[in-house]
Every structure is written in structure tokens, then in C-alpha cells.
Amino acid sequence: MSGLCGFVSKQTDETLQLMLSKIKHRGPDVSTVFSNENMSAAFCETVLTSTQNETVISNEDIVILLDGEIENFNELQEQLKKSGYEFRENSNFELIACLYKEYGRLLPKYIHGAFALLIYDIKENQIFAARDRLGVKPFQYCLFEGGFVFASEVKSILAFPNIKTELNEKALELYLAFQYSVLPETFFKGIHRLMPAQTLIFKDGKLELDTYWEVEFAPNETGFDTAVSDIEKAVVNSIKRYESAETEIGAFLSSGVDSSFIAACFKPKKSFTVGYDDGNYSEIDSAKALSDILGVEHVKRLISSDEYFNILPKAMYFMDEPLADPAAIAFYFGCEEAAKHVKVAFSGEGPDEFFGGYGQYFEPFALNKISFIPRIIRRAVSKILSWLPFSVKGMGYLIRAGKTVEERFIGNAYIFPKHERELILKSYSGADTDSITKPLYDKVRGFDDVTQMQYIDLNLWMAGDILHQADRMSLAHSLNIKTPFLHKKITDLALKLPLKYRVSAAKNKIAFRAAAKNHLPETVAQKKKWGFPVPLRVWLKEEKFYKFTKEHFTSDTAAKFFHTDKLLKLLEQHKKGNDNSRKIWTVLVFIIWYDEFFPQRSEEA
Numbered sequence: 001m002s003g004l005c006g007f008v009s010k011q012t013d014e015t016l017q018l019m020l021s022k023i024k025h026r027g028p029d030v031s032t033v034f035s036n037e038n039m040s041a042a043f044c045e046t047v048l049t050s051t052q053n054e055t056v057i058s059n060e061d062i063v064i065l066l067d068g069e070i071e072n073f074n075e076l077q078e079q080l081k082k083s084g085y086e087f088r089e090n091s092n093f094e095l096i097a098c099l100y101k102e103y104g105r106l107l108p109k110y111i112h113g114a115f116a117l118l119i120y121d122i123k124e125n126q127i128f129a130a131r132d133r134l135g136v137k138p139f140q141y142c143l144f145e146g147g148f149v150f151a152s153e154v155k156s157i158l159a160f161p162n163i164k165t166e167l168n169e170k171a172l173e174l175y176l177a178f179q180y181s182v183l184p185e186t187f188f189k190g191i192h193r194l195m196p197a198q199t200l201i202f203k204d205g206k207l208e209l210d211t212y213w214e215v216e217f218a219p220n221e222t223g224f225d226t227a228v229s230d231i232e233k234a235v236v237n238s239i240k241r242y243e244s245a246e247t248e249i250g251a252f253l254s255s256g257v258d259s260s261f262i263a264a265c266f267k268p269k270k271s272f273t274v275g276y277d278d279g280n281y282s283e284i285d286s287a288k289a290l291s292d293i294l295g296v297e298h299v300k301r302l303i304s305s306d307e308y309f310n311i312l313p314k315a316m317y318f319m320d321e322p323l324a325d326p327a328a329i330a331f332y333f334g335c336e337e338a339a340k341h342v343k344v345a346f347s348g349e350g351p352d353e354f355f356g357g358y359g360q361y362f363e364p365f366a367l368n369k370i371s372f373i374p375r376i377i378r379r380a381v382s383k384i385l386s387w388l389p390f391s392v393k394g395m396g397y398l399i400r401a402g403k404t405v406e407e408r409f410i411g412n413a414y415i416f417p418k419h420e421r422e423l424i425l426k427s428y429s430g431a432d433t434d435s436i437t438k439p440l441y442d443k444v445r446g447f448d449d450v451t452q453m454q455y456i457d458l459n460l461w462m463a464g465d466i467l468h469q470a471d472r473m474s475l476a477h478s479l480n481i482k483t484p485f486l487h488k489k490i491t492d493l494a495l496k497l498p499l500k501y502r503v504s505a506a507k508n509k510i511a512f513r514a515a516a517k518n519h520l521p522e523t524v525a526q527k528k529k530w531g532f533p534v535p536l537r538v539w540l541k542e543e544k545f546y547k548f549t550k551e552h553f554t555s556d557t558a559a560k561f562f563h564t565d566k567l568l569k570l571l572e573q574h575k576k577g578n579d580n581s582r583k584i585w586t587v588l589v590f591i592i593w594y595d596e597f598f599p600q601r602s603e604e605a
Contacts, residue, residue, distance in 0.1 A: 002026060002027040002043060002044060002045035002046070002066075002067045002068075002152075003023035003024075003025075003026030003027055003043070003044050003045075003067060003151075003152040003153065003156075003475070004023075004041065004042070004043050004044075004065045004067050004116065004118060004150070004151065004152050005019040005020055005022075005023060005041070005042050005150065005151035005152065005156045005157075006019075006034075006039065006040050006041030006042060006065070006118075006149070006150055006151075007019075007039070007040055007041075007147060007148060007149040007150070007160060008038060008039045008125075008127060008147055008148040008149075008202065009144075009147035009148070009149065009162070010037075011040065011160075011161070013033075013035065013040070015040075015159075015160060015161060016033065016035070016040045016041075016042050017042075018159045019042065019151060019156045019157070019159045019160060020033075020042040020044060020156070021159075022151075022153065022155045022156040022158075022159050023044060023151060023152050023153050023155070023156045024044055025318075025475060025476060025477075025478055026044055026152060026153070026475045026478070027043075027044035027045035027046045027478070028044065028046065028478050029044075029045065029046045029047045030044065030045050030046075030047055031043065031044045032044075032045075034063050034120075036122065038125050039063070039120050039122075039125075039127075041063060041065055041118070041120065043065055043067075046343060046478055046480060048245075048246070048247045048343055048344060048480065060122065061121070061122055061123060062097055062100070062119060062120065062121060062122060063119070063120040063122065064092070064093050064096050064097065064117075064118070064119050064120075065117070065118040065119075066092050066096065066115060066116075066117050067115060067116040067117075067137050067152060068113055068114045068115030068116060068117075068132065068136070068137045069113045069114065069115065070092060070095065070096075070111055070112070070113050070115065071112040071113040071487060071488070072110075072111070072112040072113070072488075073090075073092075073095060076095060076099065076110060076111070077090070077095055080095070080098045080099070080102065083102065085098045085102075096117070096119070099111070100119055100128070105128060105199055105201065105210065105212075106212065107130070108130040108131075108132075108197075108199060108212050108213075109212050109213060111132075112487070112488040113132065114132050114134075114136030114137050114483065114486065115130075115131075115132045115136075115137050116129075116130075116131050116132070116137040116138060116139040116152065116194075117129065117130045117131075118139075118150065124203065125203065126201065126202070126203040127148060127150075127200070127201065127202040127203070128199070128200070128201055129141070129150065129194060129199065129200040129202075130194075130198070130199045130200070130212070131194040131195065131196055131197065131198055131199075132196065132197070133196060133197045133213050133488075134196055134197075134458075134462065134463060134467065134486055134491075135195065135196030135197075135462070135463030135467055136467050136470075136471070136483060136486060137152075137471070138152055138153065138193065138468070138471055139152065139193065139194040140152070140153065140154050140157055140186065140191055140192065140193050140194070141157075141191070141192055141193075141194065141200070142157050142160075142163060142190055142191045142192065143190070143202075143207060144162045144163065144190070145162070146205040147162065148202045148207075149162075149163065153320050153472075154186055154188060154191055154320040154321070155317070155320060157188075157191055158188070158191075158597075163190070163191070164189075164190070165188060165597070165598065166188065166189040166190070167187065167188070167189065167594070167598065168183070168185055168186065168187050168188060168189045169427065169429070169561075170183065170185075170429060170431045171183050171185065171186065171187045171321075172187070172425075172561065172590065173421060173425065173428060173429065173431040174431055174433065174436065175187075175322060175324075175586075175590065176415060176416040176421050176424075176425070176586060176587075176590075177410060177414060177415060177416055177417070177418075177421065177433050178410060178411060178413065178414075178415070178433070178436075178460070178464065179323070179324040179325060179413040179415050179465065179582075179586055180321075180322075180323045180324070180325070180413075180461075180464040180465045180468065181321040181322070181323070181464065181468075182436055182460060182464050183436075186320075186321055187321045187322065187593075195211075195463075196459075196463050197211055197212055197213040197214065198210070198211055198212075199211075199212055214443075215455060215458050215459060215495065216495060217444070217447060217451055217454075217455065217495050218495060218496055219451075219496060219497060219498040219499065220496050220498070221498065222496070224501060224511065224514075227493070227497060227501055227511050228511050228514040228515045229515075230493055231490070231493055231494075231511055231512060231515040232515035232516075232518055232519075234487065234489045234490045234493055235261065235265065235484070235485070235490060235515060235516075236265050237489070238484040238485070238487040238489070238490055239262055239265040239266050239346075239484045240265065240266070242266065242346075242482065242484070243266070245344070247342075247343055247344055248268075248269060248270075248342050248343075248344070249266070249268055249342065249344045249345065249346060249482065250268050250269070250270045250271065250272055250338055250341060250342040250344070250345040250346070251263045251266060251268045251270075251271050251272070251296075251345060251346040251347075252271070252272050252273070252334055252338065252345055252346065252347050252348070253271035253272065253273050253287045253290065253291065253296075253298070254273065254283045254286075254287060254348075255283040255286030255287055255290070255524070255527060256283075256348070256527055256529050257351075257509065257512070257513055257516050257520070257524060257525050257526075257527060258348030258350075258351045258352070258357075258485065259346075259347070259348040260290055260516070260520055260524050260525075261348070261515075261516040261519060261520065262346045262348055262484060262485075263290065263291070263294055263296060263346075264290075264294060264516075264519040264520050265519060266346065267294055267295065267296060268296060268346070269296070269297060270296065270297045270298075270299055270341050270342065271287065271291045271296050271297070271298050271299065272299050272300075272301070272334055272337055272338040272341075272345065273287040273288070273298065273299070273300050273301070273334070274300070274301045274302075274303055274330050274331075274333050274334040274337070275300065275301075275302060275303070276302065276303055276304075276534075276535060277302060277304075278535055278538070280535070281533045281534065281535040282533075283533075284300045284302075286527075287300075288300070290520075290521075290524060293521070299337060299338075299341060301333055301334060301336075301337040303330060303333050305535075305539050305542070305544075305545065307333070308329055308330075308333075308534075308539075309539075309545060309548060311329065311332060311333070312329065312589070312592045313592055313595070313596050315328070315329055315332045315473070315476075316589065316592055316593040316596050317596050317597075318332075318472050318473065318475075318476035319468075319469070319472045319473075319593070320472060321468075321593070322589050322590045322593040322594075323465060323468060323469055323589070324415070324582070324585055324586040324589045324590075325413070325465050325469060326534035326536050326585060327469070327533075327534060328469035328473060329534070330534055331469060331470070331473045331474075332473045332476065335473050335474045335476065335477045335479045336476075336477050338477075338479055339477035339478060339479045342479075343478070343479065343480055344479070344480040344481075344482060345474075345479060345480070345481060345482070346481075346482050346483075346484060347470055347474075347481045347482070347483055348483075348485060349462075349466050349467060349470055349483045349485065349486065350462075350483060350485035350486045350490075350491070351485050351509060351512055352509070352529065353454060353457045353458050353461065353462045353466075354454075354458070354485075354490070354491055354494035354495070355494050355497070355502055355509045355511065355512040356450060356454060356502035356503040356508050356509055356510075357508050357509040357512075357529055358412055358457070358508070358529070359508075359529070360409070360412065360453065361450050361453055361454070361502075361503045361508055362503070362505065362508065363400070363409075363449075364405065364448070364449035364450055364453075365503075365504070365505035366397075366505075367397075367400065367401045370401055375402075378398075378401050378402040379402040379403075380402070381398055381401075381402055382398065382399045382400070382401065382402020382403055383402070385398055385399050386399055405441075405449040405452050405453060406437065406438070406441045406452075409452075409453050409456060410433045410436070410437050410456065410460075411437075411456050411457055411460050411461040412457055412461045412465070413461070413465070413582075415582055415583055415586045416583060416586070418432060418433070420583075423563070423566055424562050424563055424566045424567060424587075425561065425562060425563075426560075426561060426562060426563060427561070436460065437456060437460075440455060440456055440459050440460070441455075441456070443455070448499050450499055450502065450503050451499060454502075467483075470483070494512075497511055513525050513526055536581045536582075536585055537574075537579050537581040540571075540574055540575075540581050540584055540585075541574065541575050546571065546575060549571055549584060549588055550568065550571060552588055552591045552592065553567040553568055553571060553587070553588075553591075554568070555591065555595075557591050557594050557595055558587075558591055561590075561594075562587065567584075567587060570583055570584055570587075571584060
């Protein structure tokens with residue numbers, strides 16, 4: 001667990017220390033600094049073992065910063081030894097330096113694991129940076145007057161004196177649809193993120209970007225039993241390789257198959273679950289029952305509604321950009337509790353996207369029931385119903401049945417459709433979801449609808465929402481998260497599964513659940529996904545939080561960007577029984593985030 005920051009510019013050491021202070025929570029135990037006349041960099045990390053190698057090391061030729069881990073370290077070292085390279089010690093620096101010499105900018109293709117990597121070539125005065133394939137580890141950067149500044153989090157870049165804090169309103173328009181920041185340019189104008197599987201070269205004031213890997217589905221007809229066995233073996237090996245860790249590793253545990261599979265294979269000393277007093281929104285009892293079966297100490301954290309709403313400004317500060325996934329705030333509290341007991345914890349990200357676990361993936365099968373009706377008729381009915389001022393049972397189904405998968409699916413969340421975004425925003429440039437999703441859909445033409453949906457989620461939702469919140473909320477508490485399901489051997493197997501082993505009309509994550517069943521009770525292996533449920537729809541109807549939201553919807557910040565009468569209408573409709581909770585929450589989160597990062601702007605509006 002670590003964080004990095006730095007710049008190619010003539011600035012003082014005080015600037016570097018200020019940038020470092022903004023990400024100190026990512027690794028508070030050790031700080032390392034490098035500086036010469038052209039470039040300055042800093043690194044912070046948490047010492048997890050007594051043999052921890054420094055991850056910012058330099059010699060007369062090169063400076064290397066690595067946030068993350070190299071899962072295939074031993075294999076790469078042996079491979080390089082056969083090519084004539086010598087190693088005096090088992091360090092990340094030696095390995096990456098050799099890989100860079102051997103493969104140049106292609107080196108990330110050979111690294112398996114979660115990482116953000118930066119190499120400064122001192123003689124060439126050149127920056128090379130790369131991000132892992134799936135986007136587990138973050139890397140942000142900004143160009144200015146021939147200079148280059150970078151960091152693990154935007155707040156560190158904002159501490160640099162040459163950076164102007166200015167809102168990227170296009171990001172807001174798309175955020176209202178996706179519920180997270182989806183563009184390569186962040187919510188701050190001029191500050192960009194390195195996208196998953198992307199590399200960067202900065203030299204002589206010029207920037208060059210490239211992509212070294214893409215998600216590729218290649219279904220084969222391996223027998224089901226073989227597929228299940230291969231998945232089980234890969235999962236067990238990915239989890240059990242941590243058994244030799246010198247530090248204690250805990251595990252987040254819901255009542256779902258993913259986290260339960262990890263707990264059953266690893267049997268940590270402690271498991272961690274968050275929940276609420278309302279049993280309809282809590283998995284604590286189920287998680288406790290499984291922990292008892294496994295002989296694992298169960299630690300629970302009950303979250304009150306007051307705690308949940310009160311933490312929003314702080315959570316948004318650590319998030320860097322607005323993210324309206326209610327589960328992210330629940331995860332903040334889970335990480336806070338886990339960090340009281342351990343420095344490292346397992347988390348179950350990945351199987352839903354790779355193995356087909358989301359409920360939306362059932363939709364193509366449901367819509368097939370009326371596929372006998374000619375498409376031209378279904379489309380006509382869909383358009384007519386879309387413009388009706390009222391809704392009746394079954395309307396949504398018929399509207400979606402008249403659309404292609406590309407028209408109806410932009411990812412796991414779809415908050416405000418285009419006409420509603422235009423309605424509530426004071427300024428709308430026309431930024432549409434097609435600009436984001438069409439290039440992706442173009443790459444999976446000919447695949448079935450479910451596979452196309454998974455492809456969208458793997459390229460957008462997973463990095464933009466799931467992995468972003470996991471990184472920011474865990475490191476807000478200096479907690480190191482391990483995601484064993486994202487091991488390359490597991491994801492490669494998932495991409496080779498035929499649809500029938502992923503999703504059917506009645507089941508999802510079919511092969512994955514079968515693999516988990518060898519380690520879990522049948523009821524747990526087959527349990528329907530909950531996914532950190534939050535009673536938002538209930539809370540937002542309570543007078544206290546209704547007033548809280550109304551105050552924000554009538555604030556100067558709200559008036560700056562939104563037609564506040566439209567926001568209040570959403571709120572009133574929700575109180576009367578029309579569930580607008582996700583739309584209300586998406587706007588509310590943005591307002592709270594904006595006030596956190598643009599406090600003077602709010603006062604002047």
C-alpha cells in the first residue's frame with residue numbers, strides 16, 4: 001500500500017512535501033524523496049513486513065516508483081536470468097529496471113498485478129508511466145507550461161502551485177448518467193487519469209499515450225466440469241499465496257458468494273461486516289453464521305443514518321471525485337472498522353463483472369420472450385410509451401424491449417437519461433453517453449447481449465466505480481486491500497467461458513458458483529447478490545434527511561448548476577412514494593463534493 005507524487009518542473013522541496021502531505025494516508029509509515037535539477041518525486045508506504053523493500057529507489061540512470069505489487073515476480077526474475085540479467089537482491093527496483101531495459105515501454109504487458117508505475121530516465125530526462133490492466137491502482141497527471149505533475153490522488157496535484165482548480169462541467173453531465181467520473185479528464189479541468197492498461201511518455205514538454213492490453217472475450221467449448229475445476233484451482237491458488245504473509249490479513253464478509261469463497265479458502269482470524277438495524281438491509285446475521293461455521297472471529301459495524309449522512313463531506317474528500325454509489329459510504333465504515341484490527345484485508349471485487357453476476361445480465365433472456373414480435377413494431381411501441389406522462393406496470397419492460405442493448409445499457413447504473421439531464425441542468429453541452437459506450441460496443445459486435453454488457457462493465461463500471469471506491473475508501477484509513485479474484489489466471493479463465501457457463505435465464509455466475517460450492521454450503525454458493533444494500537429510499541423520506549437534502553437542493557451550489565425547482569420536484573415525488581432515491585442521491589453527492597473542493601466558489605455563487 002502506497003502513494004506517489006512528483007513533478008518535472010523547477011519547484012521547491014516545500015512543494016513536494018505539501019503534495020506528499022495530501023496523500024500521506026495512503027502509506028503513513030515511511031516516506032522516500034528523490035530530487036534533482038529536473039525532477040522531484042516522493043513516495044509514502046505502509047511497512048507490512050520486516051523485509052519490505054523500498055519502492056522508490058534510484059541510481060545514476062533511473063528512478064522507479066511502484067505503487068502496488070508484482071504477482072509474477074519470481075517468474076519474471078527467472079525469465080530475465082535466462083536472458084543474462086543478474087540480480088544481487090530480490091527487489092522491485094532491480095526487476096523493473098531490467099524489464100525496462102529489455103522491453104522498454106512494453107514492460108507492463110509482462111507484469112501481473114495491481115500497480116501504478118513511474119520510471120524517470122535521468123539521462124534522457126523522460127518520464128514513463130503505466131497503470132495495471134484493470135485500473136486497480138490510480139494515477140493522475142497534469143501538464144502545464146512544459147511541466148508535468150503526477151500523483152496517486154487529485155488532491156495532491158491540486159496542492160501544486162501552478163494548478164488552477166476549475167470544474168470540468170462535461171464530467172458533471174456524464175456523471176449524472178453513469179454515477180461516477182467516466183472521462184479520461186477528471187472533474188478538474190486539465191487533470192487527467194491514466195486509464196487502465198494505458199502507458200504514458202512525457203519528454204520535451206510533449207505527452208504520448210498508448211494502450212498495451214484490452215479485454216478480449218474468447219469463449220471455448222471446454223467441458224463444464226473442467227471449467228469449474230480450473231476456476232476453483234486458480235481461485236484457491238490466488239488466495240492461498242498470501243498464507244506466507246508476515247502480517248495478519250482480515251477479510252470483508254457479506255453473505256454473498258464472492259467474499260464467502262475467500263473466507264472459506266483463507267480462513268482469516270477476523271472477518272468484517274457492516275450493516276444497519278433494519279434487517280432488510282443488513283447481511284450481518286448471515287455473515288456471522290458463516291464465520292461461526294469457518295471458526296473465524298466476526299467483527300460487525302452497525303451504521304446509523306446520522307453517521308452515514310454526517311460522513312459524506314469527509315468521504316467525498318477522500319474520494320477525490322463525486323461517486324454516487326451508496327455502497328461506497330458503507331465501505332468507508334467497513335474499512336474504518338477493519339483498520340482497527342489489521343493493516344491488510346481481502347475484498348471480493350471482480351467476479352460479478354468477469355463471471356456474469358449482476359442482475360442486469362438476466363435482462364436479455366427476459367426480453368427474448370417477445371422477440372417473435374417484429375423489431376419495427378417493438379421500436380414503435382417503445383417510442384410511444386417513452387413519451388407518455390404516466391407509468392403503469394409493464395411499461396418499462398416494453399420500452400426496453402424496443403431498444404438494442406447499446407441503446408438501453410451504459411453500465412451497471414443508469415441514473416438520469418439524456419432528456420432528464422437536459423431538464424435539470426442549467427447548462428448542457430450535449431455530452432452524451434454514446435460518446436463513451438459506442439467505441440466499446442463497436443469492439444464486441446457479433447457477441448451476445450450479455451457478453452456486450454459485461455464488456456461495458458469491465459471497461460467502465462469496474463474501474464470507475466468498484467475499484468475507485470475500494471482504493472479511496474480503504475486508503476482513507478491506511479488499509480491495504482487485496483483483490484485475489486483479479487489475478488490474471490482467474491480473469492483469463494473467465495474470458496474463455498462460453499455464455500452458458502456464465503449466465504442463463506435462471507442463474508448467474510454459473511461456473512464460478514459451482515467452483516465455490518466445493519468450499520461453501522449450497523445456500524451460500526447460490527445466494528442472490530445483495531451488494532452492501534443501503535436503506536437510502538427509507539432515510540430520504542424521514543423528515544430529518546428530507547430537510548437535509550432540501551437545504552442542499554436550494555443552496556447556492558445547487559442553483560449554480562441545476563434548476564432547483566426540478567430537484568425539489570424529485571424530492572417531493574420521492575416523499576410521496578415514487579422512488580427517486582438514486583437520482584436524488586446522485587445530485588446530493590455532487591453538491592456535497594463540490595462544496596468540499598470548491599468552498600470559495602460556493603460562497604461566491
